Structures are given as C-alpha cells and as structure tokens.
Amino acid sequence: MHQAWTALGQPVNQLRLELNKWPMVESMLRPQIKRRRQPLIEEHDRLPPTAASREAVSDVLFAQLHELLNSVNQDAGAHEHGCFPDIPLAQSLFLREVHAAKRCLAVLKPGERTRFLDVGCGAGLKVISAAPYFDRCAGLEYDPGYAALAAQLFRALPHDRCRAIQGDALAWERYGDHDVIYFFRPMRDDALLAQMERRIAAQVPPGTLLIAPYTIFGRRAAELGCAHVAGHVWLAGRSEAEAARLRREAELIGTDVLRxxxxxxxxxxxxxxxxxxxxxxxxxxxxxxxxxxxxx
Ligand SMILES: C[S@@+](CC[C@H](N)C(=O)[O-])C[C@H]1O[C@@H](n2cnc3c(N)ncnc32)[C@H](O)[C@@H]1O
Structure with missing residues (x-):
C-alpha cells in the first residue's frame, strides 16, 4: 500500500513541478489575450533616442566586422561583369526589413519551413544575420573570391543553416525555391539590375516576399507585379489590396524571434x-x- 502510494506520488510531484512553470507560459499567453498592432517597420525618427543611438553604434560595429570578414579585392571578372563590390547595407536597416518579412511569413505560411536568399551576398554577413529568422539561408554570389569567403564563414558557424552558392543572378533559375529574396543593388548598371528584377519576379510563385532596399525598385514594382507591404518589403504576384491585408494581419503577429x-x-x-x-x-x-x- 505504502509502495503504491509512493509510486503515485512521483508523477504527481513531477506534474506539480511542471505546472509551477506557469509564469513562463503566461508570459507567452498574456500579450495574446489582447493583441496589439505593432507596425512592421518603425520609423527611425520615432525610435527612443537611446535605441537610435544603440542602433548607430551597432551599425558602426557591423561595418567594421564586414571589413574584417571581407578584405579581398573584387575579382576583375566580376567587375567586368558589372558587379558592385561587396558594399554592405546598414545592419539596422537590414534587420528591420527582415523582421518585417518574418512576421509576414507567419501570416502567409504559418508553421512552414522558411527559406531566405541574399542575391549578391558578398562575404555573407547578411546571410548569417538572417539565420535567426529563417530555417534556411542562402547567399548567391558571382565573385568567386567573395563566394569562397562566404562558404568558409558558413562552415565555421555553430549551425548548418547557411549555404553559399557561386552563380550569376542574371542566369540563375532557382529563385522560386525561396520565400524571402533580398537584393541590395548587386550590379552597377541599371539595365542589368532591371533585368535581374524581371528574372526574379518571373520565377517566384505569387506570395513570395522581396526585400529591395533601393528607391528605383519602387518605381518598377507595379510593372513587375509586386505590391508594397511596408518599408522595402514587396509581395510578388499579388495586388495592392492583398498586400495591405497582409500588412494589417502581420501587424498583429508578435515580434519575438529568438527562442x-x-x-x-x-x-x-x-x-x-x-x-x-x-x-x-x-x-x-x-x-x-x-x-x-x-x-x-
Ligand atoms: C552591394 S553588394 C551587397 C552585399 C550584401 N548583400 C549586403 O546587402 O550587404 C552587391 C554584391 O552583389 C554581387 N553581385 C553583383 N552582380 C552579381 C550577379 N550577377 N550575380 C551574383 N552576385 C552578384 C557583388 O559581387 C557584391 O558582392
């Protein structure tokens, strides 16, 4: 009798311990009881001054890190091909756009595996920066020296979610395998840039998110069939009304990323x-x- 009572006590005690973790679970549930709309991309001017200053410091540090990671000269063939050298977008701008895209994906593809691509990834810093947000992150790069650096960097990571692909964005055929495609002006010539944009837009399935942080893309987006979501995030193959609906729904998605x-x-x-x-x-x-x- 005593043994049976002890045996019964063990799982009950275990359950009590587990239920005692309720405050942590409550911290997840509480903000969902009354969901509050959070903008997908907050304007820089509206950041608290302390946060804006921290972002500025972080941008400087990331620019230095970028220099450390990529000290090789641009390949002569890549220059000939019209490529920009590996010039980084500011890290804070990148993370802002990526965070917005991640929240949109929670609406578009809840629970599905997510795949990110940086077209023209240089030495790969943006690809590893996207890794906390997506299941798979790839960088496509024309310059063989940069692509080798990116591959080396990804091999040294504590996870196996980043891949470097050496290839030409103007001839690539696998854009359709990705849910979020980021491109920061890979090439110098605007006609070539427009050619790449058309190629991407033609290959991706409707509902693919594009992050194109440069002004001229906005002027071409409509003819490429892309609708504006927020910031520099665009929704391929959908109407402006559908993009606006996505924005409203994504604003209700929580902002947490790290587990x-x-x-x-x-x-x-x-x-x-x-x-x-x-x-x-x-x-x-x-x-x-x-x-x-x-x-x-
Ligand atoms: C402006 S840098 C962007 C670097 C990084 N993606 C970022 O946002 O910080 C452009 C990169 O695109 C690469 N690139 C240019 N043309 C390309 C092409 N046709 N195919 C693949 N990569 C290309 C360049 O070699 C360079 O590394």
Whole structure:
C-alpha cells in the first residue's frame, strides 16, 4: 500500500513541478489575450533616442566586422561583369526589413519551413544575420573570391543553416525555391539590375516576399507585379489590396524571434508553446510590461 502510494506520488510531484512553470507560459499567453498592432517597420525618427543611438553604434560595429570578414579585392571578372563590390547595407536597416518579412511569413505560411536568399551576398554577413529568422539561408554570389569567403564563414558557424552558392543572378533559375529574396543593388548598371528584377519576379510563385532596399525598385514594382507591404518589403504576384491585408494581419503577429525560454518549459505545455510561437510570441523570464487597460 505504502509502495503504491509512493509510486503515485512521483508523477504527481513531477506534474506539480511542471505546472509551477506557469509564469513562463503566461508570459507567452498574456500579450495574446489582447493583441496589439505593432507596425512592421518603425520609423527611425520615432525610435527612443537611446535605441537610435544603440542602433548607430551597432551599425558602426557591423561595418567594421564586414571589413574584417571581407578584405579581398573584387575579382576583375566580376567587375567586368558589372558587379558592385561587396558594399554592405546598414545592419539596422537590414534587420528591420527582415523582421518585417518574418512576421509576414507567419501570416502567409504559418508553421512552414522558411527559406531566405541574399542575391549578391558578398562575404555573407547578411546571410548569417538572417539565420535567426529563417530555417534556411542562402547567399548567391558571382565573385568567386567573395563566394569562397562566404562558404568558409558558413562552415565555421555553430549551425548548418547557411549555404553559399557561386552563380550569376542574371542566369540563375532557382529563385522560386525561396520565400524571402533580398537584393541590395548587386550590379552597377541599371539595365542589368532591371533585368535581374524581371528574372526574379518571373520565377517566384505569387506570395513570395522581396526585400529591395533601393528607391528605383519602387518605381518598377507595379510593372513587375509586386505590391508594397511596408518599408522595402514587396509581395510578388499579388495586388495592392492583398498586400495591405497582409500588412494589417502581420501587424498583429508578435515580434519575438529568438527562442528564449525554450529549455526551461516542460513538455506538458508544448501545445501552448507551439501555438504561441506560430504567432510570434515566446516565453520570457522578464516581466512583460502590463497591458494598457490593466492599469486603467
Ligand atoms: C552591394 S553588394 C551587397 C552585399 C550584401 N548583400 C549586403 O546587402 O550587404 C552587391 C554584391 O552583389 C554581387 N553581385 C553583383 N552582380 C552579381 C550577379 N550577377 N550575380 C551574383 N552576385 C552578384 C557583388 O559581387 C557584391 O558582392
């Protein structure tokens, strides 16, 4: 009798321990009770000054890191082919756009594996920066020296989610294998740039997200069948009304990306954790700021 009672006690104690983790789970659920719209891309001018200053420092550091990672000269053949050298987009601008695209994907393809491509990846810093957001990240690069550096960098990562592909963006045929395609003016000549844009737009299935952080793309987007979502994020093969609907839905997706508390949450909570994660909410050990109406 005593043994049976002890045997019964063990799972009950285990369950009690697991249920005691409720505060972590609650930190995921609470912000979903009354979901608040968060803009996909916040304007830089509206950042708190401390955050803006931190971003500026981080951009400087990333520019230095980029220099450290890519000290090789541009290949003569790549220059001849019309390629820009490996000139980086500011890291803060990149992460802003990528974060927006990630939240859009939570609406477009909830729970599906996500694939990111940087067309003209240089030494690969943007590809590894996209890795926390997507399941697979690839960099296409024409310049053989840069492509080799990117491949070397990806091999040294603590994960296996980044790939370097040496190839020509003007002849590539696998754009359709990606959900988010980023291109930051790979080539100098505008006619070649427009040719690449047409190639990408023609190959990707409707609903593919394009990140094109340069002004002239906006002027060509409509004729390429791309509608504006936010910032420099575009939706291929869809109407402006569909892009606006996507924006509104994606603004209701949570903003969490990193799986912070994962190791500490027992399996018993898994269904709630998974459902929350699909909507962009992760557990946090820090207290969430209270919802507005809790104080009113
Ligand atoms: C302006 S840099 C962008 C670097 C990086 N993607 C970023 O955003 O920080 C352009 C890169 O595109 C590459 N590129 C230019 N033309 C290309 C082509 N036809 N096919 C593949 N890569 C190309 C260049 O070699 C260079 O590394």
């Amino acid at each position: 912070t508390g994962e190791a500490n949450i027992p399996l018993v909570w898994d269904p709630l954790v998974r459902a929350s994660r699909l909507r962009g909410y992760e557990a946090t050990l820090r207290a969430r700021p209270p919802l507005k109406d809790e104080n009113s």
